[in-house]
Amino acid sequence: MVIEYLHVGINLKVNGMNxxxxxxxxxxxxxxxxxEAFEDIRTGTVNTGAIALCGAAGLIINIITGEPGTYxxxxxxxxxxxxxLISFLSREAxxxxxxxxxxxxxxxxxxEKAVILTLAAFIMAALxxxxxxxxxxxxxxxxxxxxxxxxxxxxxVLGVCx
Numbered sequence: 001m002v003i004e005y006l007h008v009g010i011n012l013k014v015n016g017m018n019x020x021x022x023x024x025x026x027x028x029x030x031x032x033x034x035x036e037a038f039e040d041i042r043t044g045t046v047n048t049g050a051i052a053l054c055g056a057a058g059l060i061i062n063i064i065t066g067e068p069g070t071y072x073x074x075x076x077x078x079x080x081x082x083x084x085l086i087s088f089l090s091r092e093a094x095x096x097x098x099x100x101x102x103x104x105x106x107x108x109x110x111x112e113k114a115v116i117l118t119l120a121a122f123i124m125a126a127l128x129x130x131x132x133x134x135x136x137x138x139x140x141x142x143x144x145x146x147x148x149x150x151x152x153x154x155x156x157v158l159g160v161c162x
Contacts, residue, residue: 046097058108068110076106121153
């Protein structure tokens with residue numbers, strides 16, 4: 001019963017309310033990722049409270065609008081969960097905070113957008129890492145902040161996906 005309700009959503013179509021909420025979700029995610037990118041660059045950590053707040057706000061908007069569907073949110077969250085597992089198994093080669101951001105984004109955006117965002121972020125991070133190593137600014141084993149690349153991936157999602 002609950003899953004059926006989540007799948008259908010409240011679906012407010014009064015005076016374009018769905019569109020307003022979808023734009024609000026995009027702005028919330030953009031501000032959240034800008035904050036987390038700044039924190040990741042500045043301190044090397046991310047704020048788990050902000051991650052939870054973004055995920056909760058996204059979930060509420062998703063339930064009201066019915067977008068993305070329940071299965072997309074669930075599989076998007078599972079994708080983020082796989083990143084948490086990879087973070088744990090790799091002794092945080094991918095930071096746990098970054099993986100938790102991906103859980104929140106998977107829940108909020110759904111599977112398809114989360115996959116595009118994740119792939120774009122990894123490709124951008126890899127290219128940046130190669131450039132930094134070639135220029136001599138970083139060594140092979142040194143880490144770089146990943147949240148800025150998640151923000152870049154989200155900007156790509158905004159440009160490519162509806």
